[in-house]
Amino acid sequence: MNIADQTFPAVDSANEDRAQAIRDQLRDAIVDRRLAPGTKLSEGEVGTLFDVSRTVARAALQMLSFEGLVRTERNRGAFVANPSPEEARQVFASRRLIEPGIAIAAAGRMTPAHVVAFKAQLDEEGRFIAERGPSARRSEIKASGDFHLLLASVAGNVILQRFMEELVARSSLVIALYGRSGVSSCGHSEHMNILEALESGNAERASALMLHHIDHIEADLDLRVRSGPALRQALEF
Amino acid sequence: MNIADQTFPAVDSANEDRAQAIRDQLRDAIVDRRLAPGTKLSEGEVGTLFDVSRTVARAALQMLSFEGLVRTERNRGAFVANPSPEEARQVFASRRLIEPGIAIAAAGRMTPAHVVAFKAQLDEEGRFIAERGPSARRSEIKASGDFHLLLASVAGNVILQRFMEELVARSSLVIALYGRSGVSSCGHSEHMNILEALESGNAERASALMLHHIDHIEADLDLRVRSGPALRQALEF
DNA sequence: ACAGAAAAGATTGCATACGATTTTTGCGAC
DNA sequence: GTCGCAAAAATCGTATGCAATCTTTTCTGT
Numbered sequence: 436m437n438i439a440d441q442t443f444p445a446v447d448s449a450n451e452d453r454a455q456a457i458r459d460q461l462r463d464a465i466v467d468r469r470l471a472p473g474t475k476l477s478e479g480e481v482g483t484l485f486d487v488s489r490t491v492a493r494a495a496l497q498m499l500s501f502e503g504l505v506r507t508e509r510n511r512g513a514f515v516a517n518p519s520p521e522e523a524r525q526v527f528a529s530r531r532l533i534e535p536g537i538a539i540a541a542a543g544r545m546t547p548a549h550v551v552a553f554k555a556q557l558d559e560e561g562r563f564i565a566e567r568g569p570s571a572r573r574s575e576i577k578a579s580g581d582f583h584l585l586l587a588s589v590a591g592n593v594i595l596q597r598f599m600e601e602l603v604a605r606s607s608l609v610i611a612l613y614g615r616s617g618v619s620s621c622g623h624s625e626h627m628n629i630l631e632a633l634e635s636g637n638a639e640r641a642s643a644l645m646l647h648h649i650d651h652i653e654a655d656l657d658l659r660v661r662s663g664p665a666l667r668q669a670l671e672f
Numbered sequence: 673m674n675i676a677d678q679t680f681p682a683v684d685s686a687n688e689d690r691a692q693a694i695r696d697q698l699r700d701a702i703v704d705r706r707l708a709p710g711t712k713l714s715e716g717e718v719g720t721l722f723d724v725s726r727t728v729a730r731a732a733l734q735m736l737s738f739e740g741l742v743r744t745e746r747n748r749g750a751f752v753a754n755p756s757p758e759e760a761r762q763v764f765a766s767r768r769l770i771e772p773g774i775a776i777a778a779a780g781r782m783t784p785a786h787v788v789a790f791k792a793q794l795d796e797e798g799r800f801i802a803e804r805g806p807s808a809r810r811s812e813i814k815a816s817g818d819f820h821l822l823l824a825s826v827a828g829n830v831i832l833q834r835f836m837e838e839l840v841a842r843s844s845l846v847i848a849l850y851g852r853s854g855v856s857s858c859g860h861s862e863h864m865n866i867l868e869a870l871e872s873g874n875a876e877r878a879s880a881l882m883l884h885h886i887d888h889i890e891a892d893l894d895l896r897v898r899s900g901p902a903l904r905q906a907l908e909f
Numbered sequence: 910a911c912a913g914a915a916a917a918g919a920t921t922g923c924a925t926a927c928g929a930t931t932t933t934t935g936c937g938a939c
Numbered sequence: 940g941t942c943g944c945a946a947a948a949a950t951c952g953t954a955t956g957c958a959a960t961c962t963t964t965t966c967t968g969t
């Protein structure tokens with residue numbers, strides 16, 4: 436069975452749905468924090484921005500709302516999601532449940548080609564950490580998430596892969612809201628350790644390392660309700 | 673096809689989103705097999721059937737396509753999903769990964785009220801099994817899935833709950849396509865055993881029973897490619 | 910009679926229009 | 940100055956129209 440056949444969907448995205456393209460761009464913008472949580476995404480604005488009608492802009496926003504990255508309120512519009520501490524906990528609880536299993540599955544399917552892909556991924560991750568500036572920081576955030584997505588793609592379960600896409604994206608939002616430090620610098624070495632375990636086929640070790648990794652990421656969050664959630668809700672804009 | 677005509681008395685959906693209501697009805701119809709896999713769901717037809725414009729019918733179909741219950745092809749339309757054996761395996765692999773963990777989480781959160789709800793659920797399940805006729809069989813299928821959804825709701829993680837909704841719905845499709853027997857009769861006693869374990873707070877046992885339960889369901893499937901997948905694909909409609 | 914081409918019909922993709930709802934603005938009273 | 944309320948503007952929900960694409964039927968030549 437082929438492994439790399441799914442790495443990059445060779446489907447001509449030009450012919451693909453335009454709404455999907457807009458969704459992807461918006462998602463990237465949300466994930467690497469060019470769009471702050473709570474930002475309003477009006478259909479008209481999105482439409483003119485991407486030069487499409489409201490119909491297709493609306494479709495893109497609907498997709499994002501399914502992924503939990505956008506919250507829509509009837510007759511009020513769409514906003515970049517503003518996950519509560521409780522939601523944040525649930526995101527990480529879900530990851531703790533799923534990702535160790537994904538690591539195990541991936542360990543059993545690693546090929547040299549995968550190792551090469553991971554190495555490139557980690558190289559890029561390290562490069563962005565070394566760089567300075569907000570742009571590098573954004574790329575670093577994205578690269579850190581991409582490690583987990585790469586792992587999910589290696590695991591070879593499309594359904595779980597999609598779940599992970601959602602969880603990673605939401606994690607990015609959560610970290611943006613409740614993150615204390617850069618988190619990623621320590622995450623990088625953990626990623627490397629996980630890859631080592633995967634490379635040596637040590638599924639159990641990869642799984643355990645992944646669990647700890649997730650714990651570490653969550654431990655870096657400050658999930659105490661800050662000055663009451665009502666205030667935050669009230670001030671949201 | 674008559675989906676909408678078996679009217680549930682309108683409910684309060686006036687204030688709710690109409691697209692969502694249509695999605696729910698279509699989903700029910702797919703899950704309990706009033707709509708066979710591969711059936712075409714044209715926007716116009718759905719629209720007239722539910723007495724809405726194509727715009728909102730389209731939105732409902734888009735939602736179902738996100739859940740994996742409907743597959744849309746550009747310029748061709750929407751069809752009730754026709755999961756391949758590989759997809760079927762992935763659905764169950766995902767459930768094996770997630771549901772034991774959900775059982776553990778639920779075991780730690782069971783309240784007397786939950787037990788009552790479960791008992792009622794299992795009663796209903798048993799009642800439909802005893803009855804005869806296609807209508808009872810459909811209700812039985814739905815009730816069987818509802819047990820797992822109830823468990824997910826007790827676990828208290830909204831994200832995982834939504835994942836489970838998708839997985840249960842897709843399982844129903846898979847069973848419709850590849851199921852050998854009724855599966856549910858044996859499933860019922862396993863559900864009861866799981867509830868027992870949950871009631872006694874034995875999380876590990878509940879988790880193990882759940883894993884076996886999923887294995888049993890999958891074991892009842894015949895996932896051999898029948899007369900080649902190409903043929904099935906070619907003839908599908 | 911059959912294969913292939915052309916036309917007719919059906920269906921989707923997308924834009925736009927209009928009523929409904931929400932938000933903002935303007936203005937007068939306190 | 941600020942509070943309340945009504946009008947105006949903005950935004951959303953939905954229906955409908957048109958062009959593009961796909962499917963089916965009809966027609967024609969061999």
